Amino acid sequence: MKYIIFIMLLFSQFNFVQSQDFQWEVPVKISNNPKGWCISPTICDDVNGNLYVVFSHYNLNESQRLYFNWFDGKNWQGIDTLYQHQNYDVYSPKILSDLKNNLHLSFEIAYGEYGRLYYMGKENENWSTPVQISEDSLGSTHGHDIVVDNFGKVHIFFNADDIYYRVYYDSILSNIINITNLDLEQYKTLSPKAVIDSENNIYLTYQIKNDLNNVSDLFFSKYDGQVWSDPIGITEIDDLSCWYQAMTLDSENNLHIVWDQQLTKLDTVLGNPTIVSYKQVYYANNVAGKWSPPDNISKIPNSSSIMPKIKIYKNNPIVFFEIFYEDISGQDKYYAHRVTDEWVVKKWDVEFNTTKFFDFFIDSSELIHIATCSQPITQRGDVEYVKGNADPSSIKPIIRYSSHDLHLKNYPNPFNNKTKIHFYLDKSDNIEVKIFDINCKLVKIIVSNQRLNAGMHLYYWDAINNHGKEVSSGIYFLVILRNSEIVNSRKIILFK
Numbered sequence: 001m002k003y004i005i006f007i008m009l010l011f012s013q014f015n016f017v018q019s020q021d022f023q024w025e026v027p028v029k030i031s032n033n034p035k036g037w038c039i040s041p042t043i044c045d046d047v048n049g050n051l052y053v054v055f056s057h058y059n060l061n062e063s064q065r066l067y068f069n070w071f072d073g074k075n076w077q078g079i080d081t082l083y084q085h086q087n088y089d090v091y092s093p094k095i096l097s098d099l100k101n102n103l104h105l106s107f108e109i110a111y112g113e114y115g116r117l118y119y120m121g122k123e124n125e126n127w128s129t130p131v132q133i134s135e136d137s138l139g140s141t142h143g144h145d146i147v148v149d150n151f152g153k154v155h156i157f158f159n160a161d162d163i164y165y166r167v168y169y170d171s172i173l174s175n176i177i178n179i180t181n182l183d184l185e186q187y188k189t190l191s192p193k194a195v196i197d198s199e200n201n202i203y204l205t206y207q208i209k210n211d212l213n214n215v216s217d218l219f220f221s222k223y224d225g226q227v228w229s230d231p232i233g234i235t236e237i238d239d240l241s242c243w244y245q246a247m248t249l250d251s252e253n254n255l256h257i258v259w260d261q262q263l264t265k266l267d268t269v270l271g272n273p274t275i276v277s278y279k280q281v282y283y284a285n286n287v288a289g290k291w292s293p294p295d296n297i298s299k300i301p302n303s304s305s306i307m308p309k310i311k312i313y314k315n316n317p318i319v320f321f322e323i324f325y326e327d328i329s330g331q332d333k334y335y336a337h338r339v340t341d342e343w344v345v346k347k348w349d350v351e352f353n354t355t356k357f358f359d360f361f362i363d364s365s366e367l368i369h370i371a372t373c374s375q376p377i378t379q380r381g382d383v384e385y386v387k388g389n390a391d392p393s394s395i396k397p398i399i400r401y402s403s404h405d406l407h408l409k410n411y412p413n414p415f416n417n418k419t420k421i422h423f424y425l426d427k428s429d430n431i432e433v434k435i436f437d438i439n440c441k442l443v444k445i446i447v448s449n450q451r452l453n454a455g456m457h458l459y460y461w462d463a464i465n466n467h468g469k470e471v472s473s474g475i476y477f478l479v480i481l482r483n484s485e486i487v488n489s490r491k492i493i494l495f496k
Helices: 002-011
Strands: 014-019 020-024 038-045 053-061 064-071 080-084 090-095 103-111 113-123 144-148 154-159 163-169 187-196 202-210 214-223 242-249 253-267 272-287 303-313 317-325 331-339 341-347 356-362 369-374 385-389 396-401 409-410 419-425 429-437 442-453 455-461 474-482 485-494
Touching: 002 103, 038 356, 038 369, 038 385, 053 090, 053 369, 053 385, 080 113, 080 242, 090 144, 103 144, 103 419, 144 187, 154 202, 154 214, 187 242, 202 242, 214 253, 214 341, 242 396, 253 303, 253 317, 253 485, 272 317, 272 331, 303 356, 331 385, 409 485, 419 429, 429 455
Parallel strands: 038 090, 064 090, 242 303, 272 303
Antiparallel strands: 014 396, 020 385, 038 053, 053 064, 064 080, 090 103, 103 113, 144 154, 154 163, 187 202, 202 214, 242 253, 253 272, 303 317, 317 331, 331 341, 356 369, 369 385, 409 419, 419 455, 429 442, 429 474, 474 485
């Protein structure tokens, strides 16, 4: 009997996941840019499988313009100039197609430091004249999104310190509706993102920034065709800001969202312990009206993970994102694919000449289509396109440790008298576990440079310092060191 219990405990430390790699075609350059930079590509398809890409072109000697290219199933048709202002830059395009294969495009124009939002539509062969969506009386527009419902109505959202939206249909533009109605002396909004389900319900996420503590949190509202729901907080993680977010819906109209989450850790800079900030990609979903707890899905060591994009692939969410290494050794693209409630994270292994800024979608046959471009740090940069799908021969079961076993954890957190500390070692090593206060002063040594065996280790901290005295309520840092090098840290909160 005791052997059966032992085997059950052993296997409880592992889980089995179907891992798969992707087959990618050779990237194709689709901008043919002789000078300057092509940036911010946006890509979509229509019912017939044609592809459409719009991107901004930036040149120091002339104003920024919008370019358009499309693929008819055999060839890319070549570059057309969609819009160019004589004096001001045009940027941040977003393109999509409706059920009748009409195209819809929103973009911003920078009038100096002042931003305006515009819309253009394409029916048959003709693009409409640009229509201004924002109003100057609201102030500068910065950040927008666009969706089309099943009736062909275009819903355009934009940020001008509050979140606003308008509906464009049959050449008629509705009045402006304020969704957030914030106290603008204390709060500002950022980055609206919208999706629409099969029943024409609209789901909207946006950031609300508190100007008093300079912290941005992610919020959610739903429109049922009559009223907008009250904002619901999704993040609110340890008084740290969230940033760029993206979202998608699955076939059952469940909402999936990812975002950049700012985190802090205790690191060594010039030999001194210092609190540093970095970013990781977090994920949450909404099933039956309930949000799941935020989950860190990137976890690439010694790096910051940014700008995630999410879609549904083979009935599970897949996230593409970029990472920057802390030692400034470069950057890479990764993807995270969730299978049976586990995230498998791998490097996006495509030989791009471009380095940054991308958009992607997944078509009805589960082909992945990606448009990407370079960061404007070289003399010129183009837009590249690539498509791919899962390689059936690569699908295999892999054994991995539960994410709770691989990282330093404590529970409860916050705590009021004692917290349990546990971590997993994949091999024997010299380990230190220490507690620091918010000023980076050593408070308590939990483990003092001991040789620990591989496996799970469990300790407790009872809010007592090295001198045997109780410490006050506040924020502390739980730090693990391997051979005197910090390898992980965690913010813990004591609340008496």
